[in-house]
Amino acid sequence: MITTRDELRAAQAPLKQQYRDDPASALTPISADARYTESGITATVETWSAPVRAGLHRAVGGDGSDACSADMLMEAVVACASVTLRSVATAMGLTIRSGEIRGEGVFDARGTLGVDRTVEVGVQDVRLVATFDTDATDAELEKLASVADRYCVVAQSLRRPPHIEVRRA
Numbered sequence: 001m002i003t004t005r006d007e008l009r010a011a012q013a014p015l016k017q018q019y020r021d022d023p024a025s026a027l028t029p030i031s032a033d034a035r036y037t038e039s040g041i042t043a044t045v046e047t048w049s050a051p052v053r054a055g056l057h058r059a060v061g062g063d064g065s066d067a068c069s070a071d072m073l074m075e076a077v078v079a080c081a082s083v084t085l086r087s088v089a090t091a092m093g094l095t096i097r098s099g100e101i102r103g104e105g106v107f108d109a110r111g112t113l114g115v116d117r118t119v120e121v122g123v124q125d126v127r128l129v130a131t132f133d134t135d136a137t138d139a140e141l142e143k144l145a146s147v148a149d150r151y152c153v154v155a156q157s158l159r160r161p162p163h164i165e166v167r168r169a
Contacts, residue, residue: 008090042066059109070107070123078103080154081128088148094140099132126158 002008019026034043034054042055045067055066062068082101089096105126111119136144149155 002090005090005093008087045072057109059107060112070105073123074103074105074126076154077126077128077152077158080152081130081148084152085130085144085148088151089134089136089144092140092144092147094136094144095134096136097133099130099134102129102131103127104129123158126155128155 002011032045034045036042037044038053040055041062042053044051044053052067052072054069054072056062057068057070058064078101081103082099085099085101086096103126105123107121107123108119110116111121130145132141134141
């Protein structure tokens with residue numbers, strides 16, 4: 001487990017050099033899988049720790065017993081932002097003794113349910129609030145937030161959405 005700036009630099013230096021020398025090797029495949037293994041309007045998503053059953057949010061007819069994909073999206077944003085913040089803090093030599101990152105957003109169920117076709121479908125107004133126990137100055141924390149924001153893969157993907165293709169196998 002990487003805990004210091006020197007360990008982080010040692011782990012990343014050969015990767016950075018490899019990606020400079022061979023940019024194509026930096027293209028990193030990612031994937032996810034879901035299956036219809038249970039009845040109802042659900043899908044079981046394979047995650048790193050255990051399968052998660054996703055289903056309808058209460059706002060669109062679910063009963064609250066299944067994970068909502070919008071909540072899972074927010075969890076991905078919070079996870080990415082948290083790890084990125086900690087990585088950048090480590091690279092900057094900032095000590096964060098403890099911290100908490102809270103993500104919030106909304107979606108308008110009218111769009112999802114087709115009640116009003118002028119209403120956008122999707123999560124809007126994502127806010128991340130970080131609380132740290134640290135001796136870092138306000139200027140250092142401002143720089144930390146700015147740099148972490150730039151390198152958070154999930155947040156940047158939401159800002160500049162990738163092309164998504166849905167097709168039958």
